[in-house]
Amino acid sequence: MRLHTKLMLGISLLIILIGSIFEFSFTSLMEKTLKQEKGEQALSVAQSISHIPEIKEAFLTDDPAIIIQPIAEQIRKQVRAEFIVIGNREEIRYSHPNSERLGEKMVGGDNTKVFEGKSIISDSVGTLGPSLRGKAPIFLEGEVIGVVSVGYLQDEIKKEISNIRRQMFLITFLVLIGGVFVAYFISRNMRKATFGLEPKEIAWMYQEKHAILESIHEAIIAIDVYGKITVVNETAHRILQVDNEILLRGRRVDDLLENTRLLDVVNTGKAEYDQEYMICGEVYLVNSIPILSKRGMVIGAVASLRNKSELANLLQELSHVRAYAEGLRAQTHEYSNRLYTLLGLIQLGSYKEAIDYISKEVDVTQSLIRFLMKEIPDPIIAGFILGKKSLASEMKISFDIDHHSSFKDLPVDIDREKLVTIIGNLVNNAFEAVRENGKDSKEVTLFLTDLGKDLIIEVEDNGRGIDLVHSESIFQEGFTTKNTNTNAGIGLSLVQRAISEMGGYITFTSDKEENTIFTVAIPKKRGG
Incomplete structure (x- = not known):
């Protein structure tokens, strides 16, 4: 189905829907309002009649109907009510639109509350059919001596509602016809403006044009x-x-x-x-x-x-690549010489010299290796810490492992990759913090312990600290206080996610321009 057809049908259906809802709501509201209005009007007339002195005095005569009937009929014609019925305590009629029904008992069975002294609005069926009634008691010296019932037939109310509904339907139909013409002109103009293309075709052409423009290097x-x-x-x-x-x-x-x-x-x-x-x-x-x-x-x-100048720049870049390749070739040659030296030491059986040579190259002390082998026997964690130690040495940062650290009791089911993510990102953030502290000493300390039911990880640095204003935001992905946008605002969010998946929690304390300590607690057993 084409766009202009969809547009015409859509607008037409919308107008029909709105018109139907409006007509239903309006007629329902009008029916409710009209019934309420008629009921209140009937009640008001009934209350007014109940206070007429002549009506009350007529009840004391031998034949009240002779006095009450003319008065009731005169009022009924003035207020255009269907009936005004006045009866005594025994519900015997003293007035009725049909004089032949005088003296008969009132019909409807809704006078109980009236004889208790209450004025009511009721919906009942009488001798004239279903009607909406207003009933009021007639008092004489504080006692109820009779009842006044003023009513309007339901059929008359329905006729008024039907007239209103016909008018609303006519208005809705005219609006629908006008809407169809408007929809036709709108769709016609839109078709001209889009050269007869459908929305999918326009969207595809736009995406194609954008892709072509962006693929062009010029x-x-x-x-x-x-x-x-x-x-x-x-x-x-x-x-x-x-x-x-x-x-x-x-x-x-x-x-x-x-x-x-x-x-x-x-x-x-x-x-x-x-x-x-x-x-x-x-x-x-x-x-x-x-x-x-x-x-x-x-x-x-x-x-x-x-x-x-792109060609000249390209040639210059090729020259740089060639120089870089030459540098790599020289570095490879030097590294090969070192490997040959190490191989010779091993072949000669000079294992101690070989170990000393390796320790000198990677700048890792034997004491740290022995400590890690004893206190942190897990090869993944220990190897990762050794790597960070070498990185810290290149960055001229003092990275120490607290000598009280111990990670011997590491459960088998603990995800090592998540532990590396947690420790690595915390240590990397600490390195970044101390590099920007402006101090001569740049110190980062890592503490690990598995005593008790939890694994505890603490990373302390002497960086510039964390402003309390950011305390609620530092774990949100993308949040960063660094000037660069490269890989910033991700580390702590990854830490938070890994800790949550392991059922732990993380806290931190920070002194402005002094230090920051991040503490992580991870249960050895989930739910522990």
Whole structure:
């Protein structure tokens, strides 16, 4: 189904739905309001009649109906009620629209509360049919001596509601007809504006155009007849040194490019090729061609820009790569010599010299290795700590393992990768913190213990500390106080996630410009 057909059907169905809901709600409300209004009106008339002195005095006569019937009928005609019935305590009628029913007993069975002295509105069936009644007691010297019943037939109320419903249906039908015509004109104009293309086709063409523009290495800039930019790709943003988030569409091209030939191409309608143009100190070759409409009129121009110095830059990069390769070759040769030396020591049986040689190369002391082998026998954790020790040495950071540390009782089912994630990210953050502390001493301490039911991991550094303002945000992914955006705001969120999966928790304490301590507790048994 095509767009304009969907649009017409959609608007028509919407109008029908809204009209139906409105008609149903309005008629229901009107029926409720009309019944309430009629009931209150009947009750008001009944209460007024109950206070008429002539009515009360008539009850003391031998034949009250002679006095009450004319008064009741006169009032009934004035208020346009269907009936006004007045009866005594025995429910004997003294008034009725049909005089032949005088003296008979009242019908409906809804006078009980009235004889208790209460005025009511009831919906009952009488001799004239279903009716809405207002009933009021007649008092004489504080006692109820009779009842006044004023009523309107339900059939009359329904007739009024039917008239209202017909009017609402007519209005809804006229609105629907008008909506169909509006939908037709809207869909017709939209079809012309989109050249008969469907939304899926337009979306596909837009995505295709965007992909083509971004796949082109050259910068593309298109303008309209007024010199305003209509199309620009990311390469052009980069060449113009304008952030991609800044919208260039709609801006004048001469505000961004001085002395550009694009405006001349629009005015003359002639294409220009391989024109040199200087942008931000770089020379570019520009090709500009006019954009023509179906009638052959110039409606804009498009230009492609290529960096003339790209070839020179490419050659320079190749030279750098060659120099880097030569450096790697020399480093490989030197490393091979060291391996041959180590191999010779082993073949000669000089194992102690070989071990000393290895220790000297990796800058790890024998005491640390013995300590890790004794207190942290797990090879994954111990090897990871050794690696961080070497990294700290290269970064000129004092990284110490607390001599009270012990990780001997490490359960088999504890995920070593998660432990490495926790320790590694905490230590990396500590390294970053001490590198920025501005102090001569850059110290990081790691403490591990498995005493008790939990594994405890503490990392302390003498960095600048954590501002209390950020205490609620440091574990959120993407949050960082670093100036760089590269891999920032991820470490602590990974730590938090790994700890949560292992059923533990993490806390920290921090003194501004002094130190920060992160403490992690992980139960050896889940739920422990």
